[in-house]
Structures are given as structure tokens and as C-alpha cells.
Amino acid sequence: MSKREANESELQSMNAKALEAALREAVDGEVRFDNTSRALYATDASNYRQIPIGVVLPKTTDTVVRTLEVCRRHGAPVVSRGGGTALCGQTCNAAVVIDHSKYLRGILAIDPEKRTARVQPGVVLDQLREETEKFHLTYGPDPATHTHNTFGGMIGNNSCGIHSVMAGRTADNVIEMEVITYDGVRMKVGATPEEELTRIIAAGGRRGEIYAGLRSLRDDYAELIRRRYPKIPRRVSGFNLDDLLPENGCNVARALVGTEGTCITVLEATVRLVHSPPARTLLVLGYPDVFSAADHVTELMAFEPVGLEGLDELLIHFMKKKKLHPEDVQLLPEGKGWLLVEFGGDTKKDADAKARRAMDKLGRQANPPSMKLFTDAKEEKMVWEVRESGLGATANVPGVPLGWPGWEDAAIPPEKLGPYLREFRALLDRHGLIASLYGHFGQGCIHCRISFDLFTHEGVANFMAFLDEATDMVARYGGSFSAEHGDGQSKAMYLEKMYGPELVEAFRRFKELWDPEWKMNPGKVVEPYRPDQNLRLGTDYNPWQPETRFRYPHDDGSLPRAVLRCVGVGKCRRDRDAFMCPSFLATLEEKHTTRGRARVLFEMFRGDFLSDRWQSAEVLDALKYCLSCKGCKTDCPVNVDMATYKAEFLYHHYRHRLRPLAAYSMGLIGIWGVIGGRFPALANFAGQTPGLRAITKAVAGIAQERSMPRFADESFTSWYKKTEHPAGEGRPVLLYPDLFNDCFFPETLKAxxxxxxxxxxxxxxxxxxxxxxxxxxxxxxxxxxxxxxLQAVDELHPYVRDGIPVLILEPSTAAVFRDELPELFPEHEDGKRVSALTFTVAEFMKNEGLVPPKLQGRILYHAHCHQKALLNPEAARELIGKMGLLLTEPQKGCCGMAGSFGFEKEKYQISMRIGELGLLPAVRDALPTDYIVADGFSCRTQILQSTSRKPMHLVELMLLALKLGNPA
Structure with missing residues (x-):
């Protein structure tokens, strides 16, 4: 029996409740053995799924130590986790998951003189880079997930990224680490000169035993390591035993980088910083195809770029099909394969000069590539977004089979890249697979998301056959199966092809030195599971297919299929400059990410772990703080629409059952609003009178801290009916009197x-x-x-059949007609007309070329989240720009009110925490002369109730400018 199989056998007899109780007593942190948490951590961004025993979120380094102590007493395996974006299954296991990302986020020191930083494992890469850029320093490796991946994860995987051409892998940038073993040995590791190595061994103890074993291992395999390790910049597969060699300083820290949590747990790390050229210039080269682009990589590397990326035509085709960054794609020069070559310099002039030298030399060739030099920072960013959208562009492409990881980051010597890609494309064709080719061409690393069929027996067999041939090919080219994502479960089985049986045995010995009980992330890298085991899908995947109210026309009419959109990349875990997820920004809880909620829904439909279907308490818990802001539908690279999934779930969950009070008071505001609009004095008496208002709020499920919105003395529609209005002779437009503006802010409709x-x-x-x-x-x-x-469509159809635009002031109402209406009634012809003819005023003015009036000053503008996600927020920004106002948008995401979300008593606190992330402090700090503008009723209400300012609607601002006599 293998060590992994022995562990699996022990798990069967483990007392999880006793383990949970012991952890709760011993650790300073959050201990979660509930089914919701276990579902959240059952998978990562890979093809694999293993239900964990439980989850611990340690608050301190000592908590990590105590967690390991308790787990060892109970014989429980452990797996460390950061951002959970691993693509090879290394951050999911039948173990206790230690999530370092919520609390262990400290940057402990930055030394600009020594060019070092000391970080905890939960620090997000961009969190450190923002601080070090103040000294024109940066941490070199920068994976595409740099906005949310953690240092612990980067160290575990030996991550690289776009700019590793100037800085190397994570292993090349780690100086020292403090680590702890499963059996509690806490030590600092780093470069170990021979005299220090001798001293440590002589001191004895468990540390001395480990170091003695490392020396013996090194000496036994030194020549084989020198001979068999691929001499390429992106060798990540296997363990870094080459870093133990004397000529490499016997660097134990670097040897442990890339071990994927199978040997030690990282407590903190001292990392190397490199000079960050403050000026960058991007040169994009177009070639006839991606293969000829790859042929020229080594030639371009001679110009010493700081980044060299490649893209193929299929990636751009997928982006166009998905309408992903359409304006960005148009910036590329002519070609069917592209290289993005970034140059750095201390000044923009220096960086431009390097790029122009390259252009000059390339231009003198017989068949030069098409060339486009970008000197505008905004355009450069747009082009980089094309490259960084690779995963989103290649997942869930309409009309294309689903793509999956599994063979997504192999690397070969850069000088062999062109021939390799031609042979690799032929391999894909032989297996009937589709994949776009892109990646870090400067270091020979190719990314691809491949259309593996992971649902059928034949498809899984083809998957395995492909991996067998692909690994043969890479080994023949002298490459590495992994160039930044690690081996985990998906590639580790094939390591013998790359290293031979002796070095694979050395990997086993290395792990056993650190983890003699084989409890650290068992089944990954060493004695691994096969790539077709523990599949999240696989031949036993047969999800429940319930009838639904939404039609899911872009997901084969299936909600379970829609949930599969989530590929786990974790963009919803960004904690800065983020649209989604507002509740995660306030809590840093995996449960409050789009990914987390999608994972729990997946488990509900799979049904073998969460089995209560629509009555699932776990799903209800995960969706509780979803604001239905729709941010994920736009900000998520694969357009997961959690607001729709939530509405669908709540419909079935509460069908034939009593709902919470807030659902009746605010979900049916259309009824109460009509009554209040007719009898505003009575409604305001109930909602504004001391004592009575407290009762009203309690009955309605509204937080006592909130003020009840005040009904206007006269609604807009009432005023309009009794007021004479000129018929007018211009183009007809319909002004839609939505309930909120009509009854609460009629002045906006009048404006x-x-x-x-x-x-x-x-x-x-x-x-x-x-x-x-x-x-x-x-x-x-x-x-x-x-x-x-349908009632609204019926009332609008006489107008839309005549092509009359419907102008709506409330973005959330406009969004219903543009988004939910076609999702609920995709074949309704009048519905299609309403969808096509619904506009905000800003959109209409942009479409018609209407020039706004001029106005001087500063504007603090907050667009409604549905406006940003589903409509055209740029229309309002363009109007503001043409008015001549200086624009500030202090919060990228939701204001926290989100319709009635912020009114509910259980959600008030989180609503305010979200608002305080940026918007509300900015409003309070604004000058009295600054214009505060928000188009959404909920946004205006959040600002009105939380600050001393009364915001305007954009139409009110434009009318003010006209009344001040400013011409358009």
C-alpha cells in the first residue's frame, strides 16, 4: 500500500467532530467544518474536486502552528491555500484546508536599500507591488492573477508571469523563508554555505536530521540533477533539487519553492525586489500566423525586452465572438499571430528609443512584420488587457465546446518554440481538440485551454491519451510539463518521462525528509493521483436538471450548465479597484465571492454532497449577501450572472413558503408605492413619525438605523396629468415614469x-x-x-412598434428591459423591441449626437451598478467630459445600498461597510462647490442617508447648466 493509500484508509476512521472541537479550543482563528465551507473549498481553478475535512482561517502565525499541532494529534492531513487559483488541483484535498488569505496579509518590512521585502503568505502580489513602486521597485514574477493571488500560492507553485523575463521565477526571487513542518519544526531556511550546513547537522535534532538528509540526497543525485534537469528559463515541474547543489548555494528556501504544500507550510518569506523601470513602451508585431511569430522570439529577446508575449488568431476570434474588449482588439496591427514586446526605461524617451531600435532593425528584414508602437498609456493598457483576458476569452465561447485546463502551461526552449507549436497544433488536430495558443513566448511558455470532453468515457480516455503524447513531445523537446502552474495532480504522473525514475525517487526522498508522516497535501506531485481521478466532472457527473423560470438562452437552457461558467480564476477576489464582489470587499470571505457562490450551487446540482436541492440551507447562506449588483456579469471574465442565479434559487426556495418580511415590504414596493403615491401624507406619517416609524420598520424588516424614504407631496404623473404641455413637433421619445423617481424624486422626471x-x-x-x-x-x-x-411590455408596445425610444431615468429599471426581459422571454417579439429601444438619457444623447451644455467645476459621479454592468456607463462619462467637468469616480463597484439590500436589518452593517470603502468618505470630503451626481435611486438614497449632501441626477445637472445660460 502506498503512503497516499494509507492516508486515505486512515481518513475513513477519523473523528472529524473531535478534530473540530480540538481546533476550536486551541486556535485563534475561524474553524469551519460546516457543509457550506467544505463546499466552498472542494475545488480550485482546476478539473479536480475533493471535499475537505474542514477549513481553518488562522488569524496569526502562531495559529498556523497550533493548527498543525492539533491536526497531527488527530492524524489529519493538511493543505495550505491562498487565492485558490491553482489549475492543477494542488489546493484541494481531503484534508484540513488552512486558508491564509483572510488574515495573514501583513507586509512586515520593506528595505529599499537591500531591495527586499518580508511578507506573510496571505499578502496579495499587487498589495506589495503598490508599496514597492514608491521606490521604483517591484516583485518581478507577475502572474495574470496578480490582482488577487497570494505569496503563499506563488511560492507553492513557483509562479512566473509576464515580466519573469527580467526577473525569473518565484524561486529566483525568494531569499529566505520561515517554514513549519507537519511535525512542528519551525525554522528559517535560505542559502546554506557548506560551513553552515555542517554546523546545522552537528547541532542535531529534527532540523539537523532534515539537513543531513538534504546533504545526502544532494550528494547522491548531484550528477544526475546536473545532467537531467532541463536548461530552460521556465522549468517548474518537479522539485527544485538543483538549488541544493553547492554551485547554487545549497539554497533550501528555493528548493522548497514549488513543492505545492507537500513538504512544509510557509509562515513568512523574505523576497527579492528588482528595479521597476518607471517608463514602459509597448511594441506589437503582427505575423502571418502564431508559428512564424514564435520563430522570431529569440531574435526579439536580443533587444532585452521586459516582457514578450504571444497571441494567436484563434484567441482574437474567440474575443470577438464573446464581444470581449472589442475596442482593445481593434488596436492590434495586421496579422494572424502577434508578439507583444514591452520595453522599459528610466524615462519614456529611453523606453521608446529601445522600441524604435528594434523596429528599425526589423524593418530592414526581407519580410518584416507589421508593427505598431504604442506611446499612449491608456492604449498600452488596453492591449495588455487583450493578453490578460486569455483565460476569459477561451472559456465558454459560444458555439465552441467547453475548454478546460490540464495541459495549459508547458514550456520548451524558446529557440524551438516555432517547430514545437506546429507539432503541438497537429497533436490537437489528431485528437479532435480546439485550443487557442498564447502565453509567455519570450520564455517558451505556452498557455492553452483545451476542449477536453471530461463528461464521457471516450472523452476522458482521449484526455489521457492526449496527455501521454503531449508529455512525450515536451520531454523530447527538452522542456517542462509545467512552466508556472505546477504539477499538482494533472501532470505529476508523467514526471518520470522528464526526469527518469531515479530523480522521481529523489523527489520522494525529499518529501519524506520534510513530511515523514505524508500528511502534507498527500496525492499531489509525489505518489500522485492520476489525472483522471477526483475529476470535478467525469463520467459520474449527472447534475440535477430542474425546471427554471429564467431560460438561460446562452447556456443551453440549463442553470447547471450556466453554473459551469465559473472556472475558478478568482478575479472576484480582488480587494482593490474591483467591481465584484461588493460583499467580499467588505468581508474577505470566499463565501462572498462569485466563485464561492458558484461552487456551492455546483454542489447543489451535483447532489452527492449537498443534497437538499432548492431547500439547501448552504446555498441560501452563500447567497445571503449577494447584492444582485450584476457586477459579475460584466467583471467576471466568463460572465457568471450570480444575480440571476440567486433570483432563480430564491423563487424555488420560497415557493409555497413564507418569505422574510423584507420580501413583502420591498419586493412588493410596486403595490405599496402606488398606495403611498396616492396618499403621501398618510404614508409619510407612518414612516416618519417618531415611535410609529420604528414599528413600521420592524414590521417591514427594515433596519432601524435607516430612514424611510419620504414620498413626494405630489408624484410626477399626478403633476403631469393636471398640467398643460405643448405637443411638440420634434422626434418623439417616451419618458418612462418609473416608480422611484415618480413617487420619491419627481423633480428628476420634471428635469x-x-x-x-x-x-x-x-x-x-x-x-x-x-x-x-x-x-x-x-x-x-x-x-x-x-x-x-409583460404588463410593462404591453403598455410600451404601441410606442416601440413605431420605433419610439423609451428613455428611463432609473438604471435598474432600464436594466430589466435590457437584461432580464430577454432572459425570461427570449422569443417575445415586443419584448425584443422594448429591449432594443430602451435607453438611459445619456445613452440616447450619445447615440443622437446631442451635445451637452458646458459647465465648469468638479463632479463626483457614481454610476448605478446595473448601469455599469448592463448598460453603457461610458455614455454618461462622455457627456460629463464634453460638459467640461473634472470627473471623479471614487468607487468602482456598488454603493452598498443595491436596491433594497441596504434597508434590510440583517444587511445594514455590511451595506455601510461597502459604502465606506470609497464613495461615502469621498462625498464627505467633497467641496461644497463640487457636484455630487448619482443616477440610481438606491445610490442617491445611500448618499443622502449617510452624508450631509443631496445628490443630483445627471439630467438635473445638465438642466442646471442650461438654466445658467451655458450653451451646448
Whole structure:
């Protein structure tokens, strides 16, 4: 029996409840053995799934130590985890997961003179880089997940990235680490000169025993290591035994980098910083195909770029199909294969000069590539977004089979890249597989997401056959199976092809020195599972297929299929400059990410772990703090639409059951709003009178800290009916009197009416106010919502059949007609017309070329989250720019109110924490002369109730400018 199999046998008899109790008593942190948490951590960004025993989120380094002590007493295996973005299955296991990412996020020291930094394992890469850039220093390796991946994960995987051409792998940039073994030996490791090595061994103890074993291992295999290790810049597969060689300083820290949590747990690390050229210039070269682009890599490396990336035509084709960064793609020069060559310098002039020297030499060739030099920082960023969108572009492509990892980061010597890619494409074709080719061409690393069929017996067999041939090919080219993602479970089985049986035995000995009990991430790298074991899908994947209210037209009509959109890349874990997920930004909880919620839904549909289907308490728990902001539908690289999935789940969960009070008070605001609009004095008496308002809020499930919105004394529709209005002779437009502006802020509708008339438009106002369509969706009242949406479409159809635009001031209402309406009724012809003709005023003005009036000053602008996610937020920004105002947008994501979310008593605190991330402090700090503008009712309410400022709607601002006599 192998050590892995022995561990699996021991797990069967483990008392998980006793382990949980012991951990709760011993550790300063969060101990979670509930099913929700276990579902959240059952997978990463890979093809693999293993239900963990439990999860610990340690608050201190000592907590990590105590966690290991308790786990050892109970014989429980452990796996360390950071951002959970691993693609090879190394951060999921049937073990206790130690998540370092929530609390162990400290940058302990930065020494600009020595060019070093000391970090805890949960520090996010960009968190450190933002601090070190103040000294024109950076941490060189920068994976595409740099906004949210942690140092612990980078050390575990030996990560690289775009700029490793100037700095090397993570192993090349780690100076020292403090680590702890499963049996509790805590030590600092780093370069170990021979005299120090002798001293450590002589001191004895467990540390001396380890170092003695390392010396013996090194001496036994030194010549074989020198001979068999590939001499390429991106050798990541296997263990770094070459770093133990005397000529490499016997660097134990670097030898442990890339061991994927199978040997030790990292407590902190001292890392090397490199000079960060403050100026960058991007040169993009177009070639007839990606193969000829690869042929010229070594030639371009001679110009000493700081980054050299490649893209193929298929990646761009996928991006166009998905309408992903369409303006960015247009910036590429002519070609069907591209190289992105970045040059750095101390000044922009220096960087430009390097690029121009390269262009000059390339231009003198017989068949020069097409060339485009980017000197504008904004355009450079747009082109880099094309490259960094590789994963999103190649996943869930319409009309293309689903793509999966499994063979996504092999590397070969850069000088052999062209021939390799031609042979690799032929291999894909032989196996009937589709994959775009892109990646770090300057170091011979190729990324691809391949259309493996992981659902059928034949497909899995083809997957295994492909891996067998692909590993043969890379070994023949003298390459590495992994160039930055590690081996984990997906490639480790093949390491003997690359290193031979003797060195694979050396890997085993290396692990056993550090982890003699084989409890550290068992089954990964050494004595690994096969690539077809523990599959998240596989031949036993047969998800429940319930009837749904939404139609999911882009996901084969299936919600389980829609949930598979989440590929686990973790972009929803960004904690700065992020749209999604607002609740994660406030809590740093995996449960509050789009990925986390998708994982729990996946388990619900799979049904073998979470088996309660629509009655699942775990899913309800995960969705509790989803704000339905729709940020994920745009910000997620694969467009996961959690707001829709939440509405669907809530519909079924509460069907034929009582809902929370807030659902009736705010989900049915369309009923109460009509009554309040007719009798505003009575409604305001109930909602504003001391004592009575507390009762009203309690009955309605509203937080006592909130003020009830005040009904206007007269609604816009009431005012409009009794006021004479000129018919007008211009182009007709319909001004949609949504409930919120009509009953609470009628001045916005009046301002829009006057503004549109000043532009010569004939403004039509419906005879009766259309129904409120957004609130019942957010509470999962989908039958009621469908009825109200069809009612609204029926009231609008006389206008849209004549091609009359529908202008809506409330973005969340406009978003219903543009997003939910086609998802609920994809074949409804009048519905299609309404969707096509629904606009915000800003969108309409942009489309019609209407020039806004001029206005001087500064504007603090907050677009509604549905406006940013589903509409066209650039239209408002362009109008503001043309007005001549200096624009500030202090918060990229939701304000925290999110419709009625921030009113609910259980959600008030998190709502305020979200608002305080940027928006509310910025409003308080704004000058009295600054204009505060927010188009969404909920956004204006959050600002109004949390600051001393009353925000305006954009139409009010433009009308003000006109009244001040400023011409367009």
C-alpha cells in the first residue's frame, strides 16, 4: 500500500467532530467544518474536486502552528491555500484546508536599500507591488492573477508571469523563508554555505536530521540533477533539487519553492525586489500566423525586452465572438499571430528609443512584420488587457465546446518554440481538440485551454491519451510539463518521462525528509493521483436538471450548465479597484465571492454532497449577501450572472413558503408605492413619525438605523396629468415614469422632461405609470415579476412598434428591459423591441449626437451598478467630459445600498461597510462647490442617508447648466 493509500484508509476512521472541537479550543482563528465551507473549498481553478475535512482561517502565525499541532494529534492531513487559483488541483484535498488569505496579509518590512521585502503568505502580489513602486521597485514574477493571488500560492507553485523575463521565477526571487513542518519544526531556511550546513547537522535534532538528509540526497543525485534537469528559463515541474547543489548555494528556501504544500507550510518569506523601470513602451508585431511569430522570439529577446508575449488568431476570434474588449482588439496591427514586446526605461524617451531600435532593425528584414508602437498609456493598457483576458476569452465561447485546463502551461526552449507549436497544433488536430495558443513566448511558455470532453468515457480516455503524447513531445523537446502552474495532480504522473525514475525517487526522498508522516497535501506531485481521478466532472457527473423560470438562452437552457461558467480564476477576489464582489470587499470571505457562490450551487446540482436541492440551507447562506449588483456579469471574465442565479434559487426556495418580511415590504414596493403615491401624507406619517416609524420598520424588516424614504407631496404623473404641455413637433421619445423617481424624486422626471424638450424632442409620457419590475426579481418573486414585465411590455408596445425610444431615468429599471426581459422571454417579439429601444438619457444623447451644455467645476459621479454592468456607463462619462467637468469616480463597484439590500436589518452593517470603502468618505470630503451626481435611486438614497449632501441626477445637472445660460 502506498503512503497516499494509507492516508486515505486512515481518513475513513477519523473523528472529524473531535478534530473540530480540538481546533476550536486551541486556535485563534475561524474553524469551519460546516457543509457550506467544505463546499466552498472542494475545488480550485482546476478539473479536480475533493471535499475537505474542514477549513481553518488562522488569524496569526502562531495559529498556523497550533493548527498543525492539533491536526497531527488527530492524524489529519493538511493543505495550505491562498487565492485558490491553482489549475492543477494542488489546493484541494481531503484534508484540513488552512486558508491564509483572510488574515495573514501583513507586509512586515520593506528595505529599499537591500531591495527586499518580508511578507506573510496571505499578502496579495499587487498589495506589495503598490508599496514597492514608491521606490521604483517591484516583485518581478507577475502572474495574470496578480490582482488577487497570494505569496503563499506563488511560492507553492513557483509562479512566473509576464515580466519573469527580467526577473525569473518565484524561486529566483525568494531569499529566505520561515517554514513549519507537519511535525512542528519551525525554522528559517535560505542559502546554506557548506560551513553552515555542517554546523546545522552537528547541532542535531529534527532540523539537523532534515539537513543531513538534504546533504545526502544532494550528494547522491548531484550528477544526475546536473545532467537531467532541463536548461530552460521556465522549468517548474518537479522539485527544485538543483538549488541544493553547492554551485547554487545549497539554497533550501528555493528548493522548497514549488513543492505545492507537500513538504512544509510557509509562515513568512523574505523576497527579492528588482528595479521597476518607471517608463514602459509597448511594441506589437503582427505575423502571418502564431508559428512564424514564435520563430522570431529569440531574435526579439536580443533587444532585452521586459516582457514578450504571444497571441494567436484563434484567441482574437474567440474575443470577438464573446464581444470581449472589442475596442482593445481593434488596436492590434495586421496579422494572424502577434508578439507583444514591452520595453522599459528610466524615462519614456529611453523606453521608446529601445522600441524604435528594434523596429528599425526589423524593418530592414526581407519580410518584416507589421508593427505598431504604442506611446499612449491608456492604449498600452488596453492591449495588455487583450493578453490578460486569455483565460476569459477561451472559456465558454459560444458555439465552441467547453475548454478546460490540464495541459495549459508547458514550456520548451524558446529557440524551438516555432517547430514545437506546429507539432503541438497537429497533436490537437489528431485528437479532435480546439485550443487557442498564447502565453509567455519570450520564455517558451505556452498557455492553452483545451476542449477536453471530461463528461464521457471516450472523452476522458482521449484526455489521457492526449496527455501521454503531449508529455512525450515536451520531454523530447527538452522542456517542462509545467512552466508556472505546477504539477499538482494533472501532470505529476508523467514526471518520470522528464526526469527518469531515479530523480522521481529523489523527489520522494525529499518529501519524506520534510513530511515523514505524508500528511502534507498527500496525492499531489509525489505518489500522485492520476489525472483522471477526483475529476470535478467525469463520467459520474449527472447534475440535477430542474425546471427554471429564467431560460438561460446562452447556456443551453440549463442553470447547471450556466453554473459551469465559473472556472475558478478568482478575479472576484480582488480587494482593490474591483467591481465584484461588493460583499467580499467588505468581508474577505470566499463565501462572498462569485466563485464561492458558484461552487456551492455546483454542489447543489451535483447532489452527492449537498443534497437538499432548492431547500439547501448552504446555498441560501452563500447567497445571503449577494447584492444582485450584476457586477459579475460584466467583471467576471466568463460572465457568471450570480444575480440571476440567486433570483432563480430564491423563487424555488420560497415557493409555497413564507418569505422574510423584507420580501413583502420591498419586493412588493410596486403595490405599496402606488398606495403611498396616492396618499403621501398618510404614508409619510407612518414612516416618519417618531415611535410609529420604528414599528413600521420592524414590521417591514427594515433596519432601524435607516430612514424611510419620504414620498413626494405630489408624484410626477399626478403633476403631469393636471398640467398643460405643448405637443411638440420634434422626434418623439417616451419618458418612462418609473416608480422611484415618480413617487420619491419627481423633480428628476420634471428635469428630464424640460431637458429633452429644450433639445427639440417631442416627449411622450404614458397615461399611467408602468409597474415596478426590478424589486420582485431581486427577491425571487419571479412569477409576479414575469407578470409585471409583460404588463410593462404591453403598455410600451404601441410606442416601440413605431420605433419610439423609451428613455428611463432609473438604471435598474432600464436594466430589466435590457437584461432580464430577454432572459425570461427570449422569443417575445415586443419584448425584443422594448429591449432594443430602451435607453438611459445619456445613452440616447450619445447615440443622437446631442451635445451637452458646458459647465465648469468638479463632479463626483457614481454610476448605478446595473448601469455599469448592463448598460453603457461610458455614455454618461462622455457627456460629463464634453460638459467640461473634472470627473471623479471614487468607487468602482456598488454603493452598498443595491436596491433594497441596504434597508434590510440583517444587511445594514455590511451595506455601510461597502459604502465606506470609497464613495461615502469621498462625498464627505467633497467641496461644497463640487457636484455630487448619482443616477440610481438606491445610490442617491445611500448618499443622502449617510452624508450631509443631496445628490443630483445627471439630467438635473445638465438642466442646471442650461438654466445658467451655458450653451451646448
Amino acid at each position: 428630464a422632461l424640460e431637458l429633452l424638450r429644450r433639445y427639440g424632442l417631442r416627449v411622450i409620457v404614458p397615461e399611467k405609470r408602468p409597474p415596478a419590475v426590478r424589486p420582485p426579481i431581486d427577491y425571487g418573486m419571479l412569477d409576479y415579476a414575469r407578470k409585471k414585465i
